Amino acid sequence: MTPGALALLVRRELSRSGGALATAGFGILAGTFALAFFVALGLGARAVLLGDVFPLDRVELEPEARPEPGLLALLTGRGKAPPGIAPEAVERLSRHPGVAAAYPKLKFAFPSGAFGGKEIIGRDVGTHEMLADGVAPALVAPDIKGPTPFEDPLARGGAACSVDSDCASSEYCELPSDAARGQCSAPVPVIVSPYLVEIFNKGIAPAHGLPQLGMTLVTRAQGVTFRLQLGVSMMGAAKRGKSRDVKARLVGVSRSALDLGATLPLPVVERWNREYFGPEAATRPSSLLLRTKTAADVASVVQAGAAEGLVARDSRARDVSVLVTSTIALLSLVAGTMLVVGATNIAHTFRMLVSERRREIGLYRALGATPGDIRAWVLALAVAVGVAGGLAGVGLARVAAWLVDLLAATHLPDFPFKPASFFLFPAWLVVGAAAFGVGFAVTGALFAVRRAVKIDPMEALGSG
Amino acid sequence: MSVPAYELQAVSRTFGVGDAARRALDAVSLTIEAGEVTAITGPSGSGKSTLLAILGALDAGYVGRVSLQGVDLASLDERARARLRAQKIGFVFQSFHLLAHLSVRDNVSVPALFARSAGDPASRAEEVLARVGLPGRSRDRPDALSGGQRQRVAIARALFASPEILLCDEPTGNLDRASSAEIVALLVREARERGRAVVVVTHDPEVSSRADREVSLRDGALVEAA
Numbered sequence: 001m002t003p004g005a006l007a008l009l010v011r012r013e014l015s016r017s018g019g020a021l022a023t024a025g026f027g028i029l030a031g032t033f034a035l036a037f038f039v040a041l042g043l044g045a046r047a048v049l050l051g052d053v054f055p056l057d058r059v060e061l062e063p064e065a066r067p068e069p070g071l072l073a074l075l076t077g078r079g080k081a082p083p084g085i086a087p088e089a090v091e092r093l094s095r096h097p098g099v100a101a102a103y104p105k106l107k108f109a110f111p112s113g114a115f116g117g118k119e120i121i122g123r124d125v126g127t128h129e130m131l132a133d134g135v136a137p138a139l140v141a142p143d144i145k146g147p148t149p150f151e152d153p154l155a156r157g158g159a160a161c162s163v164d165s166d167c168a169s170s171e172y173c174e175l176p177s178d179a180a181r182g183q184c185s186a187p188v189p190v191i192v193s194p195y196l197v198e199i200f201n202k203g204i205a206p207a208h209g210l211p212q213l214g215m216t217l218v219t220r221a222q223g224v225t226f227r228l229q230l231g232v233s234m235m236g237a238a239k240r241g242k243s244r245d246v247k248a249r250l251v252g253v254s255r256s257a258l259d260l261g262a263t264l265p266l267p268v269v270e271r272w273n274r275e276y277f278g279p280e281a282a283t284r285p286s287s288l289l290l291r292t293k294t295a296a297d298v299a300s301v302v303q304a305g306a307a308e309g310l311v312a313r314d315s316r317a318r319d320v321s322v323l324v325t326s327t328i329a330l331l332s333l334v335a336g337t338m339l340v341v342g343a344t345n346i347a348h349t350f351r352m353l354v355s356e357r358r359r360e361i362g363l364y365r366a367l368g369a370t371p372g373d374i375r376a377w378v379l380a381l382a383v384a385v386g387v388a389g390g391l392a393g394v395g396l397a398r399v400a401a402w403l404v405d406l407l408a409a410t411h412l413p414d415f416p417f418k419p420a421s422f423f424l425f426p427a428w429l430v431v432g433a434a435a436f437g438v439g440f441a442v443t444g445a446l447f448a449v450r451r452a453v454k455i456d457p458m459e460a461l462g463s464g
Numbered sequence: 465m466s467v468p469a470y471e472l473q474a475v476s477r478t479f480g481v482g483d484a485a486r487r488a489l490d491a492v493s494l495t496i497e498a499g500e501v502t503a504i505t506g507p508s509g510s511g512k513s514t515l516l517a518i519l520g521a522l523d524a525g526y527v528g529r530v531s532l533q534g535v536d537l538a539s540l541d542e543r544a545r546a547r548l549r550a551q552k553i554g555f556v557f558q559s560f561h562l563l564a565h566l567s568v569r570d571n572v573s574v575p576a577l578f579a580r581s582a583g584d585p586a587s588r589a590e591e592v593l594a595r596v597g598l599p600g601r602s603r604d605r606p607d608a609l610s611g612g613q614r615q616r617v618a619i620a621r622a623l624f625a626s627p628e629i630l631l632c633d634e635p636t637g638n639l640d641r642a643s644s645a646e647i648v649a650l651l652v653r654e655a656r657e658r659g660r661a662v663v664v665v666t667h668d669p670e671v672s673s674r675a676d677r678e679v680s681l682r683d684g685a686l687v688e689a690a
Contacts, residue, residue, distance in 0.1 A: 005577040014568070307653060363574075364577075366555045367549065367550065367575045367578055368625075370542060370578075457517075458517040458520075461633075462559055
């Protein structure tokens, strides 16, 4: 039988038994709809949670928390130095086969504050107790979209100075505590995390009557200058050095920035830690961010870190991944059950169809149809029902997803990392869900196919 | 010397096994020539339809030898037998077996679904419909036709692929006398004019009297070959 003849037979049967086949295909439609909808929802949730909130392809290792030092240790001064990570451990972990890149991080080892923001939100705001750290410029380079590079401004050189007025108006005098002369410096580049922007928008801004900062506005506000207060905070002053103000400039927003604080170029933090705490606070990273080659490498990298006395700073990514995967699996199971019910429905309908077409099948056999032709006819009919049900199910899932997104956009309150869409429909999901529909329809029809092929033509045609 | 349409040598067919075994055909030997009308008669259960199924390459479970135009049917696999049916054999049934959802023309051209044909199936259908005396009825549905006309459509379907053999199972069983006579005349004409071997299973003495030869079966055995 030619493909054209097969198509003609299927078309005739669809027009003749359209109602029964549509009913049979409804189960496939419902199952495919549920499968596509739930998996797309799971993928969307995973994309937001693991892409924006808890990135999975990276792990940050830090020294294991040390036990309370005790009174004696406090009296003798032990336990004051930040433990940090030995440079040798950094080197070993950098060479781990699962590691694509390693980025040391260094926290501020001295008190600090920050003030500014008038250009963005209309008035200066700030904190007398600022958390900050330094990261290697290479880590955040892809996130810096503006003209100001994320690097130590002193690396570019500068005129000698004693006070800020010795420098250009856009600069300040970087004058270390123990130095008689300093060096004119451009404002220190600072990046913040999208998480901080979300917290500001959804928590701080409403509480203080401040305008929210859209991400676009933050991006446009790059170049806004802040005042950083070094060596003193509301909790007290640094043990070494003199408190002083420096200029800082917001140059970008990056997921690699400190969640609740500011992130500066690593060489700047090393210099200031040395000034306000001592050399030991400048050479031992407080944590090490490791970007793995694949998400599957995270476990072995964490294990390698444990051998160095380091622990993963945040295991939420893995927890979320397991949760999302389990949820997708559970919902897929529900969809699978619906597809099985749909396949059962198909099996029943096709059994009836073959019984009703018994004489017709016998006639076709007498007129030259092979068992293979009969098999192809019934299977093609099942494929047609499966394709129609599968595509309709996927299409319906997309419409339902669009409606959910619309309702969420108009009725759900704003919350951190609220996505534009809760769903993700990659091509493989669309094709795969439709293929599942076809697969279950064909599976349901297999028994009927077997019966159809076994029909004895003469018996079916009423000869005895 | 022309090759016979069929040669059967000691053909037996048994259904069931053990105590339930029933012999439907018992050592039937027979030759059927092209251009002849052969009537197969006998009481119900005598093996007529079993013989017809074997001649139509629809039943391969026999013992003995059946050759169609010199080709041993036992040497053919399922696919080859189907191709043989599509190309060389036309079937006509007592109940017509027309498909009610198709037009007359589409019914006639059903064989085109299972065999490659060079021409246009619609044109060929019109041609054979004219040949059986039903020009201009190609768009009608079968239920708009009389019994005799339906059997003519069924014969047109059997003739669609220009087969060399026509196997007819009680072709007049559901028709009145006038229609029966017309159908028999049509079948005889196909044998005479086209050289087709026409095999007719029938209870009707009128039909067997028009045949060139009558073969009677009783309890599966050949009792008379006139």
